[in-house]
Amino acid sequence: MEKIKITKSETSKSKPTTDQLEFGRVFTDHMFIMDYSTEKGWHDPRIIPYQPLTLDPASIIFHYGQTVFEGLKAYLTPDEKVKLFRPEKNMKRLNRSNDRLCIPAIDETLALEAITTLVGLDKDWVPSAEGTSLYIRPFVIATEPYLGVAPSQNYQFIIILSPVGAYYKEGINPVKIAVENKFVRAVSGGTGEAKTAGNYASSLKAQELVADKGYAQVLWLDGVEKKYVEEVGSMNVFFKIDGEVITPALNGSILEGVTRSSVIDLLKHWNYPVSERRISMEEVFEAAKNGKLEEAFGSGTAAVISPIGELSWHGKNIEVNGGRTGKVAKQLYTTLTGIQTGKQADPFNWTINIE
Amino acid sequence: MEKIKITKSETSKSKPTTDQLEFGRVFTDHMFIMDYSTEKGWHDPRIIPYQPLTLDPASIIFHYGQTVFEGLKAYLTPDEKVKLFRPEKNMKRLNRSNDRLCIPAIDETLALEAITTLVGLDKDWVPSAEGTSLYIRPFVIATEPYLGVAPSQNYQFIIILSPVGAYYKEGINPVKIAVENKFVRAVSGGTGEAKTAGNYASSLKAQELVADKGYAQVLWLDGVEKKYVEEVGSMNVFFKIDGEVITPALNGSILEGVTRSSVIDLLKHWNYPVSERRISMEEVFEAAKNGKLEEAFGSGTAAVISPIGELSWHGKNIEVNGGRTGKVAKQLYTTLTGIQTGKQADPFNWTINIE
Structure with a gap:
């Protein structure tokens, strides 16, 4: 070397x-x-x-x-x-x-x-x-x-x-997210799972259009059927429905986030049921309607954990947890930043010290 | 100004x-x-x-x-x-x-x-x-x-x-093209109809893999069903089937080529039947099998007209016009380069002179 x-x-x-x-x-x-x-x-x-x-x-x-x-x-x-x-x-x-x-x-x-x-x-x-x-x-x-x-x-x-400082001006406070039905971030066979410029260039337009309406980010759907959840802006996304935490499975068009992987490990460590699977917006909407959508949040290096307080989808507004930060999102944020800054024990040996 | x-x-x-x-x-x-x-x-x-x-x-x-x-x-x-x-x-x-x-x-x-x-x-x-x-x-x-x-x-x-000089070392001689079934160039809602870096970055891998097998370019299929023809490498594509010249319609993921548009105008001027529509690889394959695939060629600024002599699709080889440059491709190449270089009349006022 x-x-x-x-x-x-x-x-x-x-x-x-x-x-x-x-x-x-x-x-x-x-x-x-x-x-x-x-x-x-x-x-x-x-x-x-x-x-x-x-x-x-x-x-x-x-x-x-x-x-x-x-x-x-x-x-x-x-x-x-x-x-x-x-x-x-x-x-x-x-x-x-x-x-x-x-x-x-x-x-x-x-x-x-x-x-x-x-x-x-x-x-x-x-x-x-x-x-x-x-x-x-x-x-x-x-x-x-x-x-x-x-x-x-x-x-x-x-x-x-x-x-x-904080990536979002909202900090750990919930953000409003618009589900994107027209623009597509990536499709299987494209570059969605690579961290490369084109994916981000492609996202600017959708982002700009929703920002004008007060949304912090867009939620991307799959490019084929425009039904299934992919990512939120530049973060992975999690939903807690009826006690189970669900995040879209890595399907070739989703970025494999380091924070995503750490969130899954922590949730398993805490004995939450966690699924990596396909999840449709219809399912999220139905869960919200039936009072079973308990939390939604994004995960990423820049924002760590970013709770979602409201989702807009086809003109319908889905309020999540009364627009407040959920318990799991808060626990994840506290634990992850605690481990990262050495304020909490690091049971997984995730951190290294720089001399 | x-x-x-x-x-x-x-x-x-x-x-x-x-x-x-x-x-x-x-x-x-x-x-x-x-x-x-x-x-x-x-x-x-x-x-x-x-x-x-x-x-x-x-x-x-x-x-x-x-x-x-x-x-x-x-x-x-x-x-x-x-x-x-x-x-x-x-x-x-x-x-x-x-x-x-x-x-x-x-x-x-x-x-x-x-x-x-x-x-x-x-x-x-x-x-x-x-x-x-x-x-x-x-x-x-x-x-x-x-x-x-x-x-x-x-x-x-x-x-x-x-x-x-010439973009392809083959010049106006027919190139071999591999139909791409795994990688996707662009999808509707993405940036396919914009001339932006990410589309080209995304294409490098597929191109590199087929180049090793002797193909000059890939033919891209739609990102949703992987059935319908989109473009060839960095060119638009045309098929002549049973007397009709067909090119994929502009659907949001295909680049609107200046040469493409000029080819369509010339063909109409010459009274060839021309269609801008969806065309599947199945249709191209069936036409070839029935002896009705008369020509295939790409169009673009860099190569002008690039005849396709052979298409490889799912392990099947489709030979086009006995691997030779077709009459329409040759006529288009001669006319376009003739107009461009002032060697032929310019009935459409396509060229401007620089003082």
């Missing part, structure tokens, strides 16, 4: 105060970068001062979107240690995404060392207030200047860091 | 000889660029020496693929004039793509003036040999440094030029 070269920044940028923290607007002093060429493979891993990228305008990333990314967070513990939450799962998913996008695999051990080294160097940027963290964004871009539609011969793997 | 400022390059790069011409590997001396901000709108249109872009690594283009592009060509006529082919259709489609991707509309007159000014300045780069042209690539990228999933507040509209 090639050693990571470090060039330190000569100055340090000013850090945002807690009340200035937004999501993904401010970046730390350093970044990681590594190059790929067909001749050399992945090479020259290095940490350099945060700086612009210089790319030929014909680079494949600008035209054919050959790119993947990951998202994870570093958390400050009460005794000022820095923790990562299940980062090895992100590195595995990064390579699954790479495979779907014809991008050469990255050594997961090196990628994780890149993250820990970079976060260690910018440790002072990890914010300490409740609900804040240092967001870590690894991504790969295709850099060959070529306009033919073909996998690139050159790539860059880059990691940037951003101190962040 | 803001005036385009021109900064000329002090040197001129060496131009490729005819036999060195590939597709999209070499770029001319200049590029066009224009900025967008929410405060100023689109502003500062300028032509500058071809140079790298300098972008913050958090720019939305690198993460969420908010980007669109176009492709058209400039052709040299026998009397050394430079022509464009229906560029106003590309500009209209650019704005339809912009709308789908939540990118602010671009003044089509200004965009066209940018193209004609840039091509005029780099006129010496338009190659003259048969089958060559100057490929024009306008594209828009989201440049705001922000990791939230939301439309960007900043963009750049860029135009680059590349002298090109």
